[in-house]
Amino acid sequence: MPGITPRIAIRVGHAYIADMKKIGFLSFGHWTPSPQSQARSAADVLLQSIDLAVAAEELGADGAYFRVHHFARQLASPFPLLAAVGARTSRIEIGTAVIDMRYENPLYMIEDAGAADLIAKGRLQLGISRGSPEQVIDGWRYFGYQPGEGETDADMGRRHAEIFLDMLRGEGFAQPNPRPMFPNPPGLLRLEPLSQGLRERIWWGAGSNATAVWAAKLGMNLQSSTLKSDETGEAFHIQQAAQIRAYRAAWKEAGHTREPRVSVSRSIFALIDDRDRAYFGNGQEEDQIGFIDERTRAIFGRGYAAEPDRLIEQLKTDEAIAEADTLLLTVPNQLGVAYNAHVIESILTHVAPAMGWR
Numbered sequence: 001m002p003g004i005t006p007r008i009a010i011r012v013g014h015a016y017i018a019d020m021k022k023i024g025f026l027s028f029g030h031w032t033p034s035p036q037s038q039a040r041s042a043a044d045v046l047l048q049s050i051d052l053a054v055a056a057e058e059l060g061a062d063g064a065y066f067r068v069h070h071f072a073r074q075l076a077s078p079f080p081l082l083a084a085v086g087a088r089t090s091r092i093e094i095g096t097a098v099i100d101m102r103y104e105n106p107l108y109m110i111e112d113a114g115a116a117d118l119i120a121k122g123r124l125q126l127g128i129s130r131g132s133p134e135q136v137i138d139g140w141r142y143f144g145y146q147p148g149e150g151e152t153d154a155d156m157g158r159r160h161a162e163i164f165l166d167m168l169r170g171e172g173f174a175q176p177n178p179r180p181m182f183p184n185p186p187g188l189l190r191l192e193p194l195s196q197g198l199r200e201r202i203w204w205g206a207g208s209n210a211t212a213v214w215a216a217k218l219g220m221n222l223q224s225s226t227l228k229s230d231e232t233g234e235a236f237h238i239q240q241a242a243q244i245r246a247y248r249a250a251w252k253e254a255g256h257t258r259e260p261r262v263s264v265s266r267s268i269f270a271l272i273d274d275r276d277r278a279y280f281g282n283g284q285e286e287d288q289i290g291f292i293d294e295r296t297r298a299i300f301g302r303g304y305a306a307e308p309d310r311l312i313e314q315l316k317t318d319e320a321i322a323e324a325d326t327l328l329l330t331v332p333n334q335l336g337v338a339y340n341a342h343v344i345e346s347i348l349t350h351v352a353p354a355m356g357w358r
Contacts, residue, residue: 021357024063025056025344026097026265026328029075038336042073046081048337053085055341057092058250060348064126065095065328070143071135072105079112097223097265097328098205099156100131102140105276106164110191117195124198124259127223129205130157153159158214165218167191168199175241201256207298209243216250221261224320226301226330236301238286240264240320251263263326266318267303268348270311276340279332280305308350313356327357 002229003070013218027049031039041043053064066075075081085094099109106220117124130153136142140153147156150197167173204215204222206228212222232239244262251260268282288300306312329347332338352358 004042004284019356021324021352022062022093022326023054023348023352023357024065024093024095024252024326024328024330025076025340026065026067027052027331027333027340028067028069028332029071031035032334037334038339039334045075045333046084048333049075050084050088051337052331052340053092053094053332055345057089057336059341059345061092063089063093063095063326063328064125065090065097065125066134068096068099069135079116082117082124083116086116086123089120089123089198089211092123094120094123095125095127095203097127097225097263098129098131099126100140101128101160101164102131102145102153103143104128104160104164106160107167107191108163110167111193113198114191114193115197117201118193122195122197124209125201125203125221127203127205128161129207129223130161130211131308150245161262162218165199165202166221168194168202170194170196192258203261203263206243206247208224209246212243213246213250216247216256216260217254219254219256221263222247223265224324226267226296230289230297230299236299237284237318239299240301241323244323260324262324263328264324265328265330266301266321266322267273267305267330268311268315268347268351269303269305269343270308270350271306272308272342272346272350275342276305276346279335308346308354312354315351 029045029049031037031045033040039048049066056064066078066081067097068078069077070076078099113126114122145156147153170190172190174188174189176184202220203226204211204220206212206215206222209231215222222244224243228243247262263354269276271277271281279338283305289300290298290300304311306314316320329344331343332339347358
């Protein structure tokens with residue numbers, strides 16, 4: 001398809017040399033009143049997020065993505081921000097990673113997403129999922145939602161996602177008023193505004209192999225983040241690569257006609273100057289083990305921070321990055337727009353060409 005780079009990853013020994021990739025940033029949108037933070041309020045984060053997206057586009061990056069958290073000093077309602085970024089940019093993809101569907105009214109979300117995508121002229125890439133551990137207990141209940149009989153909250157999130165996907169087809173379903181305020185088109189009515197093509201730009205944030213396979217069957221792209229269920233005890237990047245391969249196999253089996261998109265997120269810092277060394281030069285990180293809840297053991301992927309030559313060699317051994325067509329760089333947004341633009345530029349300039357991503 002136009003705009004989709006073919007995925008080729010050549011294995012050399014235990015290393016992978018990857019093909020060209022889309023490279024974007026992912027911001028969690030933290031703020032704190034601390035004097036050490038460049039983002040001390042919600043207004044700071046929102047306005048700086050727009051500025052960083054503009055800067056990333058000017059640098060040649062491919063995507064500006066934002067995390068969504070509720071009840072936290074972080075970015076929450078994504079669509080005003082996505083619309084504002086869409087109005088200030090012209091080329092860069094704009095997305096989320098991820099919207100927690102347990103909190104969402106999928107019909108109202110159709111209207112918000114359609115409006116934001118039309119403003120951005122079809123550049124939205126919406127990552128959705130069942131969500132992550134929250135700041136409050138069962139926070140979705142405060143939004144008016146609760147699982148149905150026999151459902152878990154994860155089941156509810158997937159049900160909301162399926163309704164959202166169904167509504168994106170744009171088919172009429174609502175009986176029109178015989179005496180409307182304004183004339184109606186013939187037949188049942190759909191939600192408006194509808195943005196054609198958005199259905200193919202929905203991604204599922206999968207935390208397990210099973211949910212990745214489920215996403216493939218429904219025709220969603222895959223976002224595999226910096227944590228997943230620890231299903232085999234292997235290194236994170238090996239488990240994540242296996243998840244991606246399972247997803248692609250399920251996609252093929254489902255008979256979809258288009259090529260799917262797959263993204264991974266990583267904290268990657270090229271140590272170029274004294275600022276980089278002061279912030280991130282404390283040595284190599286390792287995978288971490290934790291628990292998402294009392295039942296789910298999770299593995300958290302390591303970060304990368306090294307001088308460019310050493311960093312390139314480390315990244316060549318990351319099997320999941322090689323499997324993906326899109327790499328999202330998690331950025332420390334509280335360090336400010338200028339520094340984060342430097343982080344992105346360092347990867348685009350000193351790392352991506354040597355990795356074959358540019």
